Amino acid sequence: MQNFEEALCRLEPAARRRAESLIARRSPAVLAGIVAGVALLLAAVGTYGVLSYTIAQRRREIGVRMALGAQTHHIRTQFLSLGLRLLAAGILLCVVGAWAAGKGMEGVLFGVPKRHVATLLGTALVMTAVSLSSSASFLGLIRFGGQVG
Numbered sequence: 717m718q719n720f721e722e723a724l725c726r727l728e729p730a731a732r733r734r735a736e737s738l739i740a741r742r743s744p745a746v747l748a749g750i751v752a753g754v755a756l757l758l759a760a761v762g763t764y765g766v767l768s769y770t771i772a773q774r775r776r777e778i779g780v781r782m783a784l785g786a787q788t789h790h791i792r793t794q795f796l797s798l799g800l801r802l803l804a805a806g807i808l809l810c811v812v813g814a815w816a817a818g819k820g821m822e823g824v825l826f827g828v829p830k831r832h833v834a835t836l837l838g839t840a841l842v843m844t845a846v847s848l849s850s851s852a853s854f855l856g857l858i859r860f861g862g863q864v865g
Contacts, residue, residue, distance in 0.1 A: 756839060760846040763806070763850065764846055799848065810836070810843075
C-alpha cells in the first residue's frame with residue numbers, strides 16, 4: 717500500500733513530463749537560435765559597412781559625374797543596383813546554405829521543418845532593409861549636398 721500512495725503522490729500531467737524530457741533537446745535549439753540571431757546582426761552590420769565603404773570610396777567619382785551634368789537619380793540607381801546585386805548574391809548563398817544545413821541535420825531535427833520558409837523570408841527581408849537603407853542613407857547625402865564618408 718505504501719508504494720501505491722507514493723505513486724499517487726508523484727502523479728503529474730503528461731505535458732509536464734514531456735516538457736521535462738525534451739529540455740535536453742530544447743537547450744541546444746535555444747542556443748542555436750541565439751547564435752543565428754547574432755549571425756544575422758553581424759551580417760547586417762557587415763553589409764552596411766561594405767556598402768558604406770564602397771560609396772565613400774567613390775565619393776570623388778560621384779562629385780565629378782555630378783559636375784559633368786549627371787542626373788542625381790542615375791547615380792542613385794547605380795549604387796542601389798550595386799546594393800541589390802550584392803543582396804541577391806547573398807540571398808542565393810543563404811538559400812543554398814540553408815538547404816545544405818537542413819539536409820545535413822535531417823536526423824537531428826525533431827518537430828522542425830528542414831527548410832523553414834518563414835525564417836528564410838524574415839532573414840531576406842532584414843537583409844533587404846539593411847541593404848536599401850545603407851545605400852539610400854549615403855545616397856541621400858548627395859541630394860542635400862552633404863559629404864559622404
